[in-house]
Amino acid sequence: MDKLIERFIHYLAVERGLSQNTLESYQRDLIGYTEFLRQNGIEDIDQTRRASIIGYLAGLQKMGRATTTISRNLASIRSFYGFLLRDGLIEGDPTANLESPKVEKKLPQVLSVQDVERLLESPDLRTHAGIRDKAMLELLYASGIRVSELVSLNIEDVNINMGFLKCFGKGSKERIIPLGAVALKILDQYMNRSRQSLVRDASERSLFLNHHGQRLTRQGFWKIIKKYAKAANIKKEITPHTFRHSFATHLLENGADLRSVQEMLGHADISTTQIYTHITKSRLKEVYAKTHPRA
Template structure:
């Protein structure tokens, strides 16, 4: 069964071109499922039935896993069994007709414009790391790219003369995003002043470097944004996606076209982008309730 997972992950990587983070997520879900089957004495996937899938999902629920996690696990199993069935490695698909648990759509947490400004003012422009951190934060808020896309940027992906960047999102889809004046200035300052000080290997292609002169990791950036959230005294929960959510919400609040925001965020389906319109409506209600004398 372990070999079949390896074969499936290889298929996703080579033929579907999925990102490394997505591949790791699939592998994690499927390995947990296989371990569950082995504990029940099942060593052949042809022995699995619908009841085994339900029992596995029930165990996840007992462990307190979120509905989104359980739904993702079921999606991983559906994709895995579908792959095995197409390759003639299974007689039937036990995930057929299984309904995913209903997921309550939660509105993403966003920062106010003032909170964003406080966060962006946190880095010390007199230090090498501060100039880098300022450039990263400004770039995230200016473009709405994912943190994984941010740390994957190479020096050649940013055109400082034309004022745009090129990034590769989910499924390795390329998109071009314009850079605002402030972000462009911050990134230019970083490239000209700080990156050359952090650089150890002249052939290093990464845009954002850590103090070892290597590509900054997602974990590294996570620590950085948490640090500046504390400095700015922001008591909201900060996640790697916070500036992305804030970027989209602030654009829509100021009249940006939904399709344009969808393209900049790299959403395949506009319904994913529409959640931000619900967010702006809820914020308008809050403003009305506070400001109108007869609200």
Template sequence: MEILIDHFMHFLSVEKGLAANTLESYQRDLFAYTDFLKSEGVTDIAASNRSHIISYLVTLQKKGRATATLSRNLASIRAFYQFLVRDRHLEHDPSIHLETPKIEKRLPKVLSLEEVEKLLEGPDLGQPSGVRDKAMLELLYATGIRVSELVQLNMGDINLEMGFLKCMGKGSKERMIPLGKVAISVIRQYIETARPRLLKVGGESALFVNHLGKRMTRQGFWKIIKKYALQSGIMAEITPHTLRHSFATHLLENGADLRSVQEMLGHADISTTQIYTHVTRSRIKDVYAKTHPRA
């Protein structure tokens, strides 16, 4: 079964072009599933059936796993079986017609404009690291890119003269995103004054570097945004994704069309982007309730 999983991983990587984080997720889910099959005495994937899949999902549920986790595991298992049938390792797919657990859609947490301003004003521009932090935060809010995309940016991916950046998203899909005047100004300041002082040696292609002069990591940026949220007195729970959510919501609140926001966010399906329309409606209701004299 491990060999078949390796073949599947190769297929997802080479033919589908999935990102490393997505591949790790698939592999983790499938190893957990095949470990379960072995515990049930099944050592050949061809001997597995619909009941085994259901039993595994029930086991995860009893362990307190979230509905989203069950849904993701089933998606991984289903994709694996489809691959095995396609490559004729199996004749039948036991996952066919299994119903995906319904996930309750939670509205993403969004900062108000005032909270965004507080967060963006947090870094100390007298320090190279502060200029870098300011540039990273401004870039996230200006473009709505994912944190994984932010830390993967190279010097050649940004064009300040033309005012856009090139971003490689999920599934190795490239997209161009415009930059605002404020972001351009701060990023130029970072590149010209702060980045050279943070670099220890030459040859680093990363746009954003840490105190060691190496590429900034997702974990490193997580600590940065937590620091400025605490420093700014923002009570809302903030994650690196919060600025992405705020970017999309604020655009829609100010009249941007859904398709344009979808393209900038890099969503393959517009239904993913539509969650932000629910956020804007919810915020409108809150504003109405707080401001209308007869609300």
């Protein structure tokens, strides 16, 4: 079973181009599942039945795993069996017609426009590090890209003159995103002045650098943003997706169409983008309740 998992992960990496984090997630789920099978005397993947999978998922539930975790595990197992069936390694798919547990969609945390403005004004522009931080925050809010995409940017991915950036999202899919004047101005200042003070090696292509002159990591960036959130007195908990959620919500609140937002976010399915319409609707209800004389 271990070799089959390795073969499946290789397929996901090469044929589907999934990210390293996603591959590791699939692998963890499947190792946990096959370990459960072995503990129950099943050594051959073709011996598994629907009851085995239900038993495994029930065990996760008893351990207090979240519904989202159980649903993700089932999705990993289903994809694994689908791969084995297509390659003729099993005769039937035991996950057929097996329903995923209902996952309650939680509305993402979103900052108000005022909170975003306070956060964006927090960096000290008298320092090169402050200009870098301001450029990162402005770029994140201007584009809605993921934090992993932000820290992966190279200098050639930003075109100041044309006013856009190029990034590679999930599955290495390229997308082009326009940038506003404010983000472009601070980016120009960072790239042409402040970055030069941080770089140690002239061959370094990473856009955003730490004080060692190396690519700034995701963890390093979130230490930075938490610092500014505290400085701006923002009480809401900021997660790696908060800026992305805020970007999408503010666009929709100001009249952007859903398809355009979907394209900028790089969502493969518009149903993923539709979560933000629920946020804007809930805000409309709040405004109505506060302002209508007969609400």
